[in-house]
Amino acid sequence: MNMHDVPFTATLADAPDLESRVVSSDHQDIRLWLRLLSCTTFIENEIRSRLRSEFQTxxxxxxxxxxxxxxxxxxxxxxxxxxxxxxxxxxxxxxxxxxxxxxxxxxxxxxxxxxxxxxxxxxxxxxxxxxxxxxxxxxxxxxxxxxxxxxxxxxxxxxxxxxxxxxxxxxxxxxx
Missing domain, CATH: 1.10.10.10 (Winged helix-like DNA-binding domain superfamily/Winged helix DNA-binding domain)
Structure with missing residues (x-):
C-alpha cells in the first residue's frame, strides 16, 4: 500500500506533526502557527508526490x-x-x-x-x-x-x- 491508496484524512491524522513537539508551556500562537505549517507541509508534499508519479512533473x-x-x-x-x-x-x-x-x-x-x-x-x-x-x-x-x-x-x-x-x-x- 502506498500513500496514494490512503485517504488524505487518514494520512494526515496518522502522521507526526510539528506542534506535537511543542510543550504545553509554549504559547498557543506558536502551536497554531506550527499546526498551519504542518498542514501545509503534508498537503504540499502529497501534491508534489502525485504530480511526480502521475504526470512526471x-x-x-x-x-x-x-x-x-x-x-x-x-x-x-x-x-x-x-x-x-x-x-x-x-x-x-x-x-x-x-x-x-x-x-x-x-x-x-x-x-x-x-x-x-x-x-x-x-x-x-x-x-x-x-x-x-x-x-x-x-x-x-x-x-x-x-x-x-x-x-x-x-x-x-x-x-x-x-x-x-x-x-x-x-x-x-x-x-x-
Missing part, C-alpha cells in the same frame, strides 16, 4: 502553467515571477524546461527586446487541463471529510489570517 511547473492558463495572450516573464513570488531566475529555469518539452513558447517583445512574453502552447494547455482536473480531485478528496459549515468557517478564518499576515508584513520591526 513538479509543483513549480504546474504553478507556472496555471498562471499562464489564465492569460491567453501570455505574460511577461517579470510579471510572472512577481505573481508567483519567485525570482526571475527561477521562472527562467522552469520556462526553459517547459519550452524544451513543447509546453510553452517565448517571444521577444517588440517594445523591449530584453523582455519575453511566455504563453502555453496547445500541447501545454491540453496537459494543464489534464493535470488541473486531477489536482482538483485530490483537493476535493482532502476536504471531503469537513462539513460544509466547517469548510466555510475555516475558509473565512484563514481569510482573516491572510489579511492580518499581509498587514503584519508591512509593519516595521519594533525596537526597544
Amino acid at each position: 513538479t509543483l513549480p511547473r504546474f504553478d507556472l502553467m496555471a498562471q499562464l492558463q489564465h492569460e491567453s495572450g501570455g505574460m511577461k516573464m517579470s510579471d510572472l515571477s512577481r505573481r508567483m513570488m519567485v525570482t526571475n531566475g527561477n521562472i527562467t529555469g522552469i520556462a526553459d524546461q517547459l519550452e524544451k518539452d513543447g509546453l510553452v513558447e517565448r517571444t521577444k517583445l517588440d517594445t523591449d527586446r530584453r523582455s519575453s512574453l511566455i504563453r502555453l502552447t496547445p500541447k501545454g494547455r491540453k496537459l494543464y487541463q489534464k493535470i488541473s482536473q486531477a489536482h482538483e480531485s485530490w483537493i476535493r478528496t482532502l476536504f471531503a471529510s469537513l462539513s460544509k459549515n466547517s469548510h466555510q468557517k475555516l475558509y473565512e478564518q484563514l481569510g482573516e489570517l491572510k489579511t492580518m499576515a499581509r498587514l503584519f508584513s508591512h509593519i516595521p520591526e519594533m525596537t526597544n
Whole structure:
C-alpha cells in the first residue's frame, strides 16, 4: 500500500506533526502557527508526490502553467515571477524546461527586446487541463471529510489570517 491508496484524512491524522513537539508551556500562537505549517507541509508534499508519479512533473511547473492558463495572450516573464513570488531566475529555469518539452513558447517583445512574453502552447494547455482536473480531485478528496459549515468557517478564518499576515508584513520591526 502506498500513500496514494490512503485517504488524505487518514494520512494526515496518522502522521507526526510539528506542534506535537511543542510543550504545553509554549504559547498557543506558536502551536497554531506550527499546526498551519504542518498542514501545509503534508498537503504540499502529497501534491508534489502525485504530480511526480502521475504526470512526471513538479509543483513549480504546474504553478507556472496555471498562471499562464489564465492569460491567453501570455505574460511577461517579470510579471510572472512577481505573481508567483519567485525570482526571475527561477521562472527562467522552469520556462526553459517547459519550452524544451513543447509546453510553452517565448517571444521577444517588440517594445523591449530584453523582455519575453511566455504563453502555453496547445500541447501545454491540453496537459494543464489534464493535470488541473486531477489536482482538483485530490483537493476535493482532502476536504471531503469537513462539513460544509466547517469548510466555510475555516475558509473565512484563514481569510482573516491572510489579511492580518499581509498587514503584519508591512509593519516595521519594533525596537526597544
